[in-house]
Amino acid sequence: MTGTRGTTRIQKRNRATILEAALEVFAAHGFRGATVDQIAAAAGLSKPNLLYYFTSKEAMHAALLEGLLDTWLDPLRALDADGDPMQELLGYMHRKLEMSRDFPRESRLFANEILQGAPRILSALNDDLKPLVDDKVRIIEGWMDAGKIARVHPYHLIFSIWAHTQHYADFEVQARAVLGGEDPLDGAAQFLDHVYRRLLTP
Amino acid sequence: MTGTRGTTRIQKRNRATILEAALEVFAAHGFRGATVDQIAAAAGLSKPNLLYYFTSKEAMHAALLEGLLDTWLDPLRALDADGDPMQELLGYMHRKLEMSRDFPRESRLFANEILQGAPRILSALNDDLKPLVDDKVRIIEGWMDAGKIARVHPYHLIFSIWAHTQHYADFEVQARAVLGGEDPLDGAAQFLDHVYRRLLTP
DNA sequence: GTCTATAGCCTGATAGAC
DNA sequence: GTCTATCAGGCTATAGAC
Numbered sequence: 069m070t071g072t073r074g075t076t077r078i079q080k081r082n083r084a085t086i087l088e089a090a091l092e093v094f095a096a097h098g099f100r101g102a103t104v105d106q107i108a109a110a111a112g113l114s115k116p117n118l119l120y121y122f123t124s125k126e127a128m129h130a131a132l133l134e135g136l137l138d139t140w141l142d143p144l145r146a147l148d149a150d151g152d153p154m155q156e157l158l159g160y161m162h163r164k165l166e167m168s169r170d171f172p173r174e175s176r177l178f179a180n181e182i183l184q185g186a187p188r189i190l191s192a193l194n195d196d197l198k199p200l201v202d203d204k205v206r207i208i209e210g211w212m213d214a215g216k217i218a219r220v221h222p223y224h225l226i227f228s229i230w231a232h233t234q235h236y237a238d239f240e241v242q243a244r245a246v247l248g249g250e251d252p253l254d255g256a257a258q259f260l261d262h263v264y265r266r267l268l269t270p
Numbered sequence: 271m272t273g274t275r276g277t278t279r280i281q282k283r284n285r286a287t288i289l290e291a292a293l294e295v296f297a298a299h300g301f302r303g304a305t306v307d308q309i310a311a312a313a314g315l316s317k318p319n320l321l322y323y324f325t326s327k328e329a330m331h332a333a334l335l336e337g338l339l340d341t342w343l344d345p346l347r348a349l350d351a352d353g354d355p356m357q358e359l360l361g362y363m364h365r366k367l368e369m370s371r372d373f374p375r376e377s378r379l380f381a382n383e384i385l386q387g388a389p390r391i392l393s394a395l396n397d398d399l400k401p402l403v404d405d406k407v408r409i410i411e412g413w414m415d416a417g418k419i420a421r422v423h424p425y426h427l428i429f430s431i432w433a434h435t436q437h438y439a440d441f442e443v444q445a446r447a448v449l450g451g452e453d454p455l456d457g458a459a460q461f462l463d464h465v466y467r468r469l470l471t472p
Numbered sequence: 473g474t475c476t477a478t479a480g481c482c483t484g485a486t487a488g489a490c
Numbered sequence: 491g492t493c494t495a496t497c498a499g500g501c502t503a504t505a506g507a508c
Contacts, residue, residue: 474508
């Protein structure tokens with residue numbers, strides 16, 4: 069069991085530790101703003117040790133982005149054509165909002181990437197994101213045709229949910245400043261539930 | 271007229287040229303991601319010449335941010351307590367949307383700054399943004415008390431407008447990918463008009 | 473596998489001629 | 491006021507001992 073095996077438990081743990089630290093630093097400072105030194109310090113490892121596990125800073129970033137879009141789209145994938153339309157759409161919004169609360173660093177990593185023009189995931193947006201959205205939009209249009217929910221532009225409906233949920237994660241500092249310290253997400257769920265219920269009720 | 275005067279027409283023009291170039295580069299790459307070389311190339315000037323007009327890269331960034339928050343908040347300032355509530359709020363939303371169309375680089379500059387935790391404008395958020403929002407929220411609450419518009423959480427209503435309009439500027443790449451090239455802003459105005467009209471109708 | 477030391481590049485800023 | 495040339499510091503990545 070010791071021979072030339074590639075991946076030990078320790079290696080797995082170290083890779084995970086490094087990615088955790090890299091997420092923290094990339095999310096806070098962006099790709100260029102982050103330094104390998106910072107990531108090493110956050111991981112409690114030496115800089116060359118990081119570059120033993122990942123061939124470059126770029127590789128750490130790529131490893132993070134690779135899984136991200138998939139995770140990010142999971143709530144949309146769960147949208148079920150056979151469920152109750154209003155419950156499905158509200159449920160989607162609430163799951164996205166929970167992700168903003170639970171994974172704000174992932175949200176900011178994603179936002180940074182898109183803001184820079186999505187240089188590293190533009191192809192994934194075209195190949196994975198667009199087909200998925202197209203598919204779900206057809207479901208939503210079916211619900212509208214059947215009169216189950218009010219008719220609105222389905223793509224902009226999805227953009228709207230993305231806009232709201234990203235905002236609470238990415239602009240949290242601003243929202244918190246305006247609210248005087250209160251957690252913006254506290255009132256968000258109720259507000260957004262009301263917005264979309266009112267918008268989509270036939 | 272030639273003596274020790276400080277600011278000639280040429281100086282003014284050069285400062286403007288540099289800031290225009292700096293806005294372009296900072297918006298596309300963030301503060302750390304931008305290089306003085308890039309800005310110089312975009313401005314058609316030499317690097318030392320830029321640093322003759324601005325003492326540092328930081329100073330260029332600060333000069334851009336300085337005026338930005340003010341400009342950014344102009345539409346909210348225009349919200350008139352004596353106007354028709356629905357028209358005022360829809361008008362505010364539409365003006366913000368126009369700014370996303372007309373000043374996407376300013377929007378991204380702002381987004382970059384907030385994403386990094388607003389290190390350079392956090393005090394302005396507390397000193398200028400919060401009081402202004404508090405003031406306008408009182409107006410909106412007055413309208414709700416009078417039954418002119420439906421009652422919703424006024425702060426989250428404003429966050430919602432910010433979220434939507436920022437999204438169309440900052441995440442344009444993503445929205446365009448999903449729509450297959452069509453300009454996302456084309457359908458946005460009508461969609462958002464419908465959303466807020468439906469939300470706020472008593 | 474992990475470290476210290478360092479190579480080599482890039483970047484912000486300055487010196488000094490014109 | 492504007493340039494060429496260059497410095498000094500910080501950065502990614504590698505070399506090599508252990």
